């Protein structure tokens with residue numbers, strides 16, 4: 001458990017879009033590197049490109065370039081001041097995903113349709129002298145820079161996988177946009193053009209022979225596109241926690257895969273208002289047994305920070321320290337089962353402060369630290385609590401997880417976290 005004591009205060013480059021409840025970000029230097037006994041710790045590959053900022057939806061759209069701009073400014077400041085050791089971050093440029101790589105999960109006709117739409121927008125921009133955007137699919141807009149941004153977003157995790165395979169990086173963080181997990185084989189959807197993490201899963205198998213891929217998705221939304229692409233595949237296990245019912249509507253616990261893939265899709269639909277008291281035992285007592293049974297060759301994490309309590313598009317109650325803990329569980333899983341091989345791929349996160357602080361905190365965790373970058377604090381106390389034991393027991397039985405490794409539960413409350421009275425439970429079926 002991280003100690004959240006303040007030891008230094010970085011310049012806060014986050015936008016002043018709202019009054020922060022606490023005065024200053026609270027940070028803590030990373031712990032000493034070297035979790036592995038042999039040799040110095042390999043760095044974390046950080047894959048980013050300013051071209052991600054050239055994907056321009058309409059001005060008031062929630063998925064905006066500033067999400068990554070501010071996240072990178074905060075990360076740069078933390079590295080500059082030494083809170084994140086510079087030698088533990090390997091900055092890499094993404095490459096363009098090829099049509100063949102995209103076609104491992106997308107219809108070629110769709111890939112070409114995106115290219116044509118972007119070309120058309122670029123032509124219109126040239127005629128008008130202005131930068132415009134157009135709707136490609138439901139809640140997906142493209143601008144002249146969108147094809148390059150989307151191809152780089154899909155290529156970024158592949159660069160991370162290569163760096164890990166070549167022994168240049170221990171793990172990787174692809175800080176990309178547009179996000180990907182809603183993108184379906186034949187269409188974009190929900191801010192997503194190409195399914196970046198799904199392309200990465202196929203690449204891990206085809207290029208590096210890491211056949212068994214575990215995809216963990218803690219974005220507040222169900223990754224319907226990722227689920228669809230691997231629904232009948234026993235070699236790609238998709239584990240998703242998400243608010244339910246919520247956009248995009250899928251992700252019921254009864255969606256468990258099909259054919260040879262039956263059981264390889266594990267959906268954890270959670271009621272609005274779920275926080276650490278629900279997520280932590282789910283990860284300890286459902287995800288850990290899933291990983292123990294599957295024993296993945298590589299883990300990919302769809303990291304969306306829109307389950308943060310300050311996010312405008314979700315109604316969950318996770319805090320930045322919670323995202324640190326959940327990410328550290330996944331890091332520990334990768335250490336146990338696949339020699340640390342983990343690629344984190346950015347999905348959602350629409351409060352600019354929470355997005356930047358969670359991204360920074362996840363990078364700290366990947367580099368072996370346990371520091372938290374957070375000035376947003378805790379959500380207000382809940383009126384009631386969920387019966388997470390019932391949720392866990394139902395999943396345990398549904399997925400036959402008895403007998404596999406799980407971790408003991410933490411105390412119900414975090415230090416410093418406000419908790420409701422235990423005498424006021426709310427039963428959920």
Ligand SMILES: [Zn+2]
Pocket residue numbers: 219220221304306347348349
């Ligand atoms: Zn989301």
